[in-house]
Amino acid sequence: MTGSSDTRLLRRATVVIALQVSAAVAATVMLVSVLAFSLTIRAEHRDEERTVRAVTLAAGADLAGTDAVLLLRRDAGGTVRTGPGVPPETRLLDLDRLHPGRGNADVGSRHYEAYVVDRPDGTRTVGLLDVTAREEAGERLVGSLALAGLGGIAAAAVAGAVLGRRAVRPLAQALALQRRFVADASHELRTPLAVLHTRAQLVQRRAARAVPAASPLLAEIDRLTADSRALGEVVEDLLLSAELEHRPAHGAPVDTGELVHDLVESLRPYAAERNVTLTVRMDEVAPVVHGVRSALRRALAALLDNAVAHVGDGGRVEVHAHAADGRILLGVHDNGDGVDPATIGRLMRRFARGTDDTGRPDRRFGLGLALVQEVVEAHGGKLRVAGEPGKGARFTLDLPR
Numbered sequence: 001m002t003g004s005s006d007t008r009l010l011r012r013a014t015v016v017i018a019l020q021v022s023a024a025v026a027a028t029v030m031l032v033s034v035l036a037f038s039l040t041i042r043a044e045h046r047d048e049e050r051t052v053r054a055v056t057l058a059a060g061a062d063l064a065g066t067d068a069v070l071l072l073r074r075d076a077g078g079t080v081r082t083g084p085g086v087p088p089e090t091r092l093l094d095l096d097r098l099h100p101g102r103g104n105a106d107v108g109s110r111h112y113e114a115y116v117v118d119r120p121d122g123t124r125t126v127g128l129l130d131v132t133a134r135e136e137a138g139e140r141l142v143g144s145l146a147l148a149g150l151g152g153i154a155a156a157a158v159a160g161a162v163l164g165r166r167a168v169r170p171l172a173q174a175l176a177l178q179r180r181f182v183a184d185a186s187h188e189l190r191t192p193l194a195v196l197h198t199r200a201q202l203v204q205r206r207a208a209r210a211v212p213a214a215s216p217l218l219a220e221i222d223r224l225t226a227d228s229r230a231l232g233e234v235v236e237d238l239l240l241s242a243e244l245e246h247r248p249a250h251g252a253p254v255d256t257g258e259l260v261h262d263l264v265e266s267l268r269p270y271a272a273e274r275n276v277t278l279t280v281r282m283d284e285v286a287p288v289v290h291g292v293r294s295a296l297r298r299a300l301a302a303l304l305d306n307a308v309a310h311v312g313d314g315g316r317v318e319v320h321a322h323a324a325d326g327r328i329l330l331g332v333h334d335n336g337d338g339v340d341p342a343t344i345g346r347l348m349r350r351f352a353r354g355t356d357d358t359g360r361p362d363r364r365f366g367l368g369l370a371l372v373q374e375v376v377e378a379h380g381g382k383l384r385v386a387g388e389p390g391k392g393a394r395f396t397l398d399l400p401r
Contacts, residue, residue: 010172014164021160022153029152033145041138048113048129049102056115056127059083069127070112076122095126111135189235197228254293256321256330257286263300264319267308275313278304282321287328289399291379296330296397299375303332303395306369310393311336323401327381331396339387372397 055069063071063083071083074095082091090107098105098116105114105128112128119125204225211217264278271278289296300319307317311334320331369383372395376383380400387393 010168013168013171014161017164017167018157018160021163022157025156026149026153029149033149037138037141037145040141044134045113048131048134049115052113052115052127052129053102056117056125059117059125059127063125069129072126072128074124074126090128093126093128095124098126193228193232193235197225197232200225200228252290252293253288254291254296255286255288256328257282259293259297260286260300260319260321260330263297263304267301267304270305271308271317274308274311275315276308276311277314277316278308279316279318280321281318283323286321287323287401289328289379289401291399295375295378299372299397300330300332302369302372307332307334307336307393307395310334320396326401328399328401329396330399331394333392333394335392338389338391339385339393340389341387344385 052069056071059071059073063073063081070086070090072080072086072090072093072095073082074080080091080095087107093105093107095116098114100116100118103114103116105112109132110130111132113131114129115127117125117127200221204221207218207221260280260282264280268278304317304319308315311317315334315336317332317334320329320333322329373383376397376399382398384396384398385393386396
């Protein structure tokens with residue numbers, strides 16, 4: 001994992017913490033607001049119901065109510081009388097449309113809590129309590145609670161972001177120390193491994209002259225030389241992965257044509273040993289990409305080496321380099337055993353292995369494919385993989401021009 005990937009994960013963790021804190025605060029504020037609003041409105045509503053019911057039931061012949069409750073009465077003949085202080089527009093209210101007991105009535109722009117009492121003599125008494133002011137106050141309260149909730153959520157988001165940064169800071173420091181350790185260890189191991197590989201090559205050459213060709217000792221020395229080379233490549237991959245975060249920012253123009261031809265020529269003897277044909281296809285004028293040549297070369301080398309190893313005797317491997325739609329595409333295509341599309345995501349992990357049709361381990365990438373993806377992402381591009389089992393594989397480095 002490169003530093004840029006680490007940074008993305010740490011930022012994602014910070015955002016997740018901030019969102020979780022904001023969600024918790026929002027839920028708490030909403031719950032408290034709803035409870036407070038409900039309890040307040042319910043208490044006021046109960047007081048209004050008690051008041052209008054008590055006044056209506058106690059209304060006498062003079063219909064003398066209170067300052068808050070207005071009284072109207074319809075007699076058995078249909079004549080409506082009103083108590084003192086009843087507004088003229090309220091006299092137009094159709095009392096027969098109201099249901100006995102508690103209810104509501106609207107007169108113009110005013111809203112009333114109503115209570116209706118029907119008596120045995122055929123009269124109907126209606127008490128009205130104006131609740132317009134209370135409803136308007138409730139609406140203002142809802143608006144105030146909403147604004148307070150939004151402010152609380154915004155403050156919680158800021159607090160969550162601060163807490164998130166503090167929470168992931170130790171992890172960021174640990175990851176930085178890990179990258180530094182890998183880089184330092186790789187630097188320290190590079191020279192001894194190079195010396196070891198050189199000595200293994202010298203032993204291999206001397207043994208080839210002094211030991212009979214059929215001797216199993218030669219095969220063991222060959223394996224020792226190959227293993228020392230592979231170990232050196234792993235250390236180089238680790239070093240490149242640890243340093244990759246900052247290197248592309250200090251990159252330079254890279255001629256992809258020169259890069260591809262140089263890489264193919266260096267691997268041609270290896271391909272010839274396996275009877276594999278290497279070909280190059282690119283634009284007449286090779287595209288130029290801004291980046292780190294050594295990193296791009298290592299990425300292409302990993303793909304090319306893997307392709308040669310899996311096409312089999314008489315196979316073909318093509319290396320492509322061309323520009324299209326403002327992008328630069330560097331690809332390695334082979335006609336080998338292919339890859340299963342279902343395993344492509346897993347193959348991006350370090351030391352991943354694919355499987356063949358029988359389920360046995362097939363393509364092995366080690367650090368290779370994961371490192372290739374890191375190189376491409378560090379250069380602002382994407383690694384695209386396509387293929388089918390038995391029908392070859394296509395690996396493409398999609399880079400910005």
